[in-house]
Amino acid sequence: MIYLDHAATTKLRADALQAMLPFLGEQFGNPSGLYAVGREAQGAVDSARETVASILGCRASEVVFTSGGTESINTAIRGIALAMQRAGAGGHVITSAIEHHAGLHAVQYLEERGFEVTEVGSDQAGRVDPAEIAAALRPDTVLVSVMLANNEVGTIQPVAEVAAMVRGFTNEQGHRALLHTDAVQAPGWLRIDVEALGVDALSLSAHKFGGPKGTGILYLRKATPFTPLLHGGGQEMQKRAGTENVAGIAGTAAALEAASLGVEERGRRVRALRERLREGILASVPGAVPNGCQVDCLPNNLNVSFPGVESDVLVGRLDAQGIAVSSGSACSNSTWEPSHVLMAMGVHIRQAVGSIRFSLGEETSGEEIDAVLAVLPGEVELARKASTPALSA
Numbered sequence: 359m360i361y362l363d364h365a366a367t368t369k370l371r372a373d374a375l376q377a378m379l380p381f382l383g384e385q386f387g388n389p390s391g392l393y394a395v396g397r398e399a400q401g402a403v404d405s406a407r408e409t410v411a412s413i414l415g416c417r418a419s420e421v422v423f424t425s426g427g428t429e430s431i432n433t434a435i436r437g438i439a440l441a442m443q444r445a446g447a448g449g450h451v452i453t454s455a456i457e458h459h460a461g462l463h464a465v466q467y468l469e470e471r472g473f474e475v476t477e478v479g480s481d482q483a484g485r486v487d488p489a490e491i492a493a494a495l496r497p498d499t500v501l502v503s504v505m506l507a508n509n510e511v512g513t514i515q516p517v518a519e520v521a522a523m524v525r526g527f528t529n530e531q532g533h534r535a536l537l538h539t540d541a542v543q544a545p546g547w548l549r550i551d552v553e554a555l556g557v558d559a560l561s562l563s564a565h566k567f568g569g570p571k572g573t574g575i576l577y578l579r580k581a582t583p584f585t586p587l588l589h590g591g592g593q594e595m596q597k598r599a600g601t602e603n604v605a606g607i608a609g610t611a612a613a614l615e616a617a618s619l620g621v622e623e624r625g626r627r628v629r630a631l632r633e634r635l636r637e638g639i640l641a642s643v644p645g646a647v648p649n650g651c652q653v654d655c656l657p658n659n660l661n662v663s664f665p666g667v668e669s670d671v672l673v674g675r676l677d678a679q680g681i682a683v684s685s686g687s688a689c690s691n692s693t694w695e696p697s698h699v700l701m702a703m704g705v706h707i708r709q710a711v712g713s714i715r716f717s718l719g720e721e722t723s724g725e726e727i728d729a730v731l732a733v734l735p736g737e738v739e740l741a742r743k744a745s746t747p748a749l750s751a
């Protein structure tokens with residue numbers, strides 16, 4: 359298999375697996391237990407928290423382990439907005455149209471409960487304009503949530519600039535809005551320093567950087583108004599109830615540590631392969647159009663539209679050749695559902711329904727890229743013939 363869907367998930371790193379194994383075996387204790395095996399488990403969670411904090415540039419007490427990116431994002435958005443509202447700070451939230459559904463739907467949940475929401479757009483590259491966020495800030499704005507890197511087109515968002523705008527705007531009571539970023543796609547490709555970014559909350563998902571599935575990280579700046587999503591025991595400093603996934607937490611920290619090493623060198627190598635793929639596609643597939651990002655993009659992401667093709671058809675054809683890529687759109691009951699990100703970028707619907715995301719990983723090789731380029735033109739041609747005739751009109 360040639361796996362080019364690393365933005366969807368990644369293989370567990372060997373060091374993450376090693377870090378997890380003891381806690382799937384003899385060291386099975388509950389970290390709340392006051393006896394030896396419990397204390398060992400608590401020690402593993404504490405040490406993982408220290409590791410994560412040193413990588414993100416924060417205090418250990420500001421790191422909360424969760425069940426994944428979706429939970430971290432929901433916890434941050436709902437937890438902060440509701441607490442700010444209860445503190446009388448207001449009920450207005452700002453987000454962008456290109457967020458992952460975890461963020462968009464969490465904000466929608468708030469809207470259904472009476473919050474007012476401003477959704478800023480994006481330019482053709484898939485980039486949010488900080489000035490648009492500054493213009494949307496109101497005295498009753500409690501939360502701004504803007505992702506760090508887009509999962510569909512790889513555009514890196516100007517989060518530090520957004521933070522400067524948000525921090526510079528206080529209302530009459532001296533409140534300022536808080537800033538959350540969904541950084542799920544960043545580890546391994548970008549250095550993540552919460553102080554340099556200037557965020558109050560940041561979400562990560564371990565399986566995107568070689569950690570296990572079902573574990574995540576939420577950075578929550580000290581003294582951030584917050585109400586938990588889950589109610590129960592007092593784990594995770596009262597911020598996330600439930601017995602800790604000790605093996606998952608140990609694997610998450612080990613994976614983040616490995617992903618954080620050699621970011622620049624990994625980026626250079628993978629960017630060169632991505633460019634080889636882009637240039638090869640543009641030279642060999644008539645009509646192919648790259649979507650979005652040209653500068654300030656994740657080095658591993660390439661989103662291309664093949665007009666006249668239904669992307670699901672092409673994904674199926676490539677799968678039959680042993681190549682795993684992701685479709686940028688879905689077709690259900692003969693209705694095209696183009697990506698909300700591409701639509702927000704102003705991509706035409708005919709182009710959007712034929713979009714494919716290639717996302718490379720650190721183990722992707724030049725031979726794999728060449729093997730994809732060898733079969734892609736023929737498969738696009740066959741997919742065009744098998745796609746709805748209206749698409750090629």
Ligand SMILES: Cc1ncc(COP(=O)(O)O)c(C=O)c1O
Pocket residue numbers: 365366426427428429431458460505507508509540542543563564565
């Ligand atoms: C940018 C972004 N945010 C959030 C998520 C959700 O992460 P998870 O599915 O691990 O909960 C994803 C996963 O695709 C993502 O790419």
